Amino acid sequence: MSERVFSYLLRLYPRRFRDEYGASMRLVFQDRLRSEARISGRTVLWIAFVVDVLKSAVKEHLRPAPFPHTAHFTLSEDAVADMVRRSHAGHRDRMIMWLVAGFGAAWFGQAPAGPSYVVYGLLLLLALPAFRGFGRFKQHWRAYSLHLDFDRIDELSAGRVVRSVGRSEISRLLETPGFGLAVQSLEAARSIWIPSTVNGYEEIRTALEAWFPIERMESRSLHGLGHQSLFGLLSVYGAAILVRSQNVGAVLIAVCTYWLIRILWDLRSPLENTPIPYIRGAIALLLTGLALKASVLWHVL
């Protein structure tokens, strides 16, 4: 009889709470009832139970839902196409542009043909992964999905968990407006990238913000400044060395200076806690210095 009445009382709670704690509450209720032998004591206990249930059931109904309790997020076909257009295709196009610009400068500067072919042939080989990875890039994001649980976020590829970061393991949340959100953990390999094009991005963001404060970064390329700029720099450097003219030297100095400024700007709030941005900065500084020196020498000679 007591059991049945208690079961009815349990129905006053929200289903989620009942599913989670109903069985435990019933056990505690039985234990407490067993500890009271006298009828009067049991009556007092029953009154206390009913009051407790009424009060706590109202509280549970008013408790904000821990959204999303568990939810699954994917990228639509349009979102993948958009990512390809914005990042991968853009990356590839910029590589082509740098190659054409460098080779064009060497060609019109009447650089020796043999060395020009060798230099730009090597640069083309360096650029090949940007062309080859096109299909893989698409495939990767098509298979990508996120699973947000009460206290962890998982990145899945074709339904298999590839990375997982617990709420207590988050070391940093970095949002690049228009691009997405990086969930960084103490282990760099376990960090998760959430593109802003994923379905329900705002909902994920709200849930993660409740776990950890989000830092906002200024917009920057998904592929980072490093690869593309280094490639561009090599391409212009190649032309400058092959032609050895003041005009190409000036372009080289301009590119080097731009690269150096961007790296120094990014160093204000580096994306990762590694020495890589500083190494890039040192290389940029060295290359700018060399370009300046070479340009002055060409002018003098």
Add this chain to the structure above:
Amino acid sequence: MPRRTLNPLPATAFQILLALADEDLHGYGIMRQVEAQTEGSTRLGPGTLYGSIKTLLEAQLIEELDERDAPDLGGERRRYYRLSSSGRRVASEEAHRLAVALRVARSKRILRGAHV
């Protein structure tokens, strides 16, 4: 988000943290311990108990352990809870806050008798 509901720490939540300070306990164990440590003045009902447990779990002040046999309840399987390191820190801060209030109450002769 849940931490917001624990600032200030409710008396029930503080009592549960204190109950778990010495040992891992199941729900009924927490209920009895709270009753004992408050000298019978706080008797938690099942709804208040598990509502507070849920809040403390969400705030990561306590951790849920695997189900295991409860020797004090004839070996029945129960869900056990443990105080987390952040839970211990929060309980310590609350105890310190109360100690300061107690000292003020004593100095102003608000609190007298056996407590002094």
